[in-house]
Amino acid sequence: MTDTIDTLDDGIERVSLKQYTEKAYLDYSMYVILDRALPHVGDGLKPVQRRIIYAMSELGLKASSKHKKSARTVGDVIGKFHPHGDSAVYEAMVLMAQPFSYRYPLVDGQGNWGSPDDPKSFAAMRYTESKLSRFAEILLAELGQGTATWQPNFDGTLDEPQTLPARLPYVLMNGTTGIAVGMATDIPPHNVHEVVAACVHLLEKPKSTVADLCQYVKGPDYPTEAEIITPAADIQKMYETGRGSMKMRSIYHVEEGDIVVTALPHQTSGAKVLEQIAAQMQAKKLPMVSDLRDESDHMHPTRLVIVPRSNRIDLEQLMNHLFASTDLERNYRVNMNMIGIDGRPKVKSLLTILQEWLSFRQDTVRRRLTHRLEKILRRLHILEGLLIAYLNLDEVIHIIRTEDKPKLVLMERYGISDTQADAILDLKLRQLAKLEEIAIRGEQDELSKERDMIEKILGSDARMKTLVKKELVAAGKAYGDERRSPLVLRSESKAFTEEDMLSSEPVTVVLSAKGWIRAGKGHDVDASALNYKSGDKLGFAIHTKTNYPAVILDATGRGYTVATHSLPSVRSHGEPLTGRCNVPSGSTFEGVLSGADSQLYLMATDAGYGFIGKFADFQSKNKAGKAIISVPKGAKVLPPVAIDDVDNRYVVALSNEGRMLVFPVADLPQLAKGKGNKLLGIPAARVESRDEFLLSALILAEEDKLVVHAGKRHLSMKLAELEHYRGERGRRGHKLPRGFQKVDKLTIESA
Structure with a gap:
């Protein structure tokens, strides 16, 4: 079947299901977008809100009047303007009355209207009473002055305003949320003073940017006093794009x-x-x-x-x-989607919103002034007729008493218009006493001055802008208040990890040569005196804390992270590392690292390469571990060396042939992983053949002593005595004295 409507002989129309559903869904979508979910940039209201406000004003429920039952308002709204469920209308009304939901409530309620802990705990509409708040005047004050475009209600028996003549950009005052079809809106509330200041600035400097406006509109202003901690740059970006998020903190x-x-x-x-x-x-x-x-x-x-x-x-x-x-800290989505003055929904920047609203406002003021000018001209026309009647009062009375059609006679006799003749004939006898020439001419003078002023404003864009600006400032002064939500720069919050929850207690981690790991409380554990499995012995032992993880370094340069607080006691043989990590069979281990995330380590291979690394970069949640140091062909990994400070610290690099080089730690790069840079210049071929390799690399402080051990002999030297061995990183170094060239090990004696 084609996508056309066929009218058969029996008068029945047939349409394809595809065409029918597409049209029905499209109609429904447009209805939800335009008539239910999105606010209008002009008055910032959704249709249900606009109808509630208008119905309450028609009931006389102004801020100065007495409260009336909310059911009365809801009945009028659904009966006259909004043919939907009473609960939906009442909930919309409740939201406008809650001071914790609306920055500037539009409804003043008596009774139970909900609480911050449970906003939907409000009483039924038959119990609560309401009237409009004073702030609602910004939407209604100019309604009867020719400012609104009227449309028939749902049954055509009444008229309702398409938009209310807002005196402030209400769309930003209280904000709104809504879900339409294929789009949504989340507009945050703002402070009246700030928005008014931005509008005034935009009127004075129409070429302003969002950055200029952000000098006045610092950010949203919520009903609560919690802090807005979103950075100013993010807030400006949100205002530029119309999308973003805001973060509030208690x-x-x-x-x-x-x-x-x-x-x-x-x-x-x-x-x-x-x-x-x-x-x-x-x-x-x-x-x-x-x-x-x-x-x-x-x-x-x-x-x-x-x-x-x-x-x-x-x-x-x-x-x-x-x-x-x-x-205690929450994110709020911002999506400033609204119906513009062109009747189309769109996400708008702060600049676009204020530009469109000022255009709407100037049009509203122009319509108000035009309406007032028409009334003045009509009144001046009538006053001219009344003046003629006053100057010829006796004759006018005689014509009215004697003529069958006095209206026509008066029009012919005095050359007055139909309107003027009606005004004369409508005068009551008691008003004849008021027909004084001075009073008539006085009213004419006042109205003429007002007419001239209005005509000047309507004829000049500059005067129009000045008037709009004055009215904006006056409204801001009358209805504005101080900002409630302070804008504060805070660091990003971070939840505790499992390790953070642990108490920080000293612990000794012991790793055997065959990879069995355990831990003992305190730092006084003698690891060499512990029992080991047959054929096994002590590999490494380090002092750390229970809230610090440990990283086990294997011969291939990979690191495996374990939680120290969960390790078995030193009273047992421990457990194999392979039970916690996916360590390849036959792996050997070359060191254990632990400490705070910022702890630095010297990582090196006996090929003469190394780098400084941060402990945080070595950790991994992956059971397969993490590659830390690259091992050149024929080389081996050296045990890592902790560095307590980079300044005034020196690397002592010594080869098995007794060549030693001393250089500042600061000459080494800080890397997350890799091969590193040359510490000592050893040819790669000699490393592969194992003729020469880096025997040791230690960290020496200025006040420490370096001790060289060669058999039973040892040589102790302070930094000042090592001047002969100091040089640039990567050099070959100088040979130790005869008798110390076959070095067993290097040690550091702290001062």
Whole structure:
């Protein structure tokens, strides 16, 4: 069947299912986008919100009036303008009344309108009472002044405004969220003063950029006092593109050792935050917290107390974890999608929004002035007729009393218009006393001055902008307030890892020559006196802490990470490293590393190459380990050497032939992995044949002594005595004195 509508002889239209569904879905999509989910840039309202505000104004529920039952408003809205469910209309109305949801509430409610902990706990509409708030005046004050375009309601019996004549860019004031078909909107609220200042700047300098406007609009301003911690550069980018995200963080202070949270991010429940923290405590993932209390009341709407287990807990680190793992810190999506003045939905930048709104505002003011000018001209026309009647009062009365058609006679006799004649005939007897020439001419003068002023404004763009600017400033002064959400630069929060949860206790890690690993409490463990399996012996032993991992370095240059706190006790033989990591069979191990992430190590091979590496770069969660140092052909890995400081430290490189070179540690590069640079110049061929190789590479401080061991003889030298061996990195070095050229080992004696 083709995609056409066929009308059969019986009058029934037939259409293909494909064509019908496409049209039906497209119609539905456009309806949801334009008439339900997205706000209009002009008044910043969705249709349901606009209809609630208009219906309340028609009911006389202004800020100065008394409250009326909310059911009365909802009934009027669904009966006259919005034929949808009463619960949907009431929920939209509740949202506009909640001071914790709207930065500037439009509805002033009495009764239970929900709470920050449970925004949907509001009472039924038959119990609550409401009226418009004072802030709603910015939307309604000019409604009856010819500023709105009217359209028929759903049944054509009444008219409703297409948009309200907003005196401020309301689309940014309270923001909105909505989900349409294929698009959504998330517009954050802003501060009146800041937005007004940006509008005034844009009126004065139309070629301004978003960066210029961001000098006034620092960022969103939410109803809560929690901090906005998004960097200024990210906020500017968000305003430039219309998309981005905002991050809010709770405010806390310390009282007598306890953490007291006094402000939560927007739309965050204090009860939920406490549940999240309690869940971590029950799962034993938060051992540093002993108790939680909710001390919120009318005097302190938000007061959550977190009690640390002891006064040794780092409270800042604890709060950073809670920011990362609970709703004490939240992200908010920003997607400034709205219906523009062209009637099309689009994501707009801050500059585009304000430009379109100022265009809308100038058009609104022009329509208001034009409407007022028409009324003035009509009144002046009538006053001319009344003046004629006053000057000829007796004759006018005589014509009215004696003539059958006095209107026509008056028009013919005095040359007045139909409107003027009607105004004369509509005068009541009591008003004849008011027909005084002075009063008429006085009103004419006042209206003429107003007419001339309006005509000047309508005839000049500059005067129009000046008027819009004055009205903006006046409205900002009348309805604005101070910023609530402070903009603060904070470091990024980070949740605790499993190692962070551990207490920092000293421990000795022992690795046997055949790869059996274990750990003992304290640093006084004598690893050489421990029992080993038959044919096994001590390989390496290092002192570290339980919250530091250990990295085992094998002969191929790969490192395998193990958690020190989970290692078996030194009282046993331990367990094979192959049980924890995927170590190739037959692997031998050349060293054990451990320490803080920033700990530096000298990594080297006996081919004479090496580099400085950070311990954090050597760690891996992969059981197969991580390549750390590249081993040239025929070479072997040397045991890693910890470096406590780069400044005033020297590398001592010694070959098996007694050639020694001393150079500053700072001459070596800092790498994450690789072969490194030359420490001592040994030819590659001699390394492959094992004729010559790097025997040892140590780190020497200025105050330390270097001890050379050769058989039973030893030679002790301070740094000043090593001047003969100092040189540039990568040189061949100088030979040690005769008798010390067959070196067994080098050691360092600390001062």
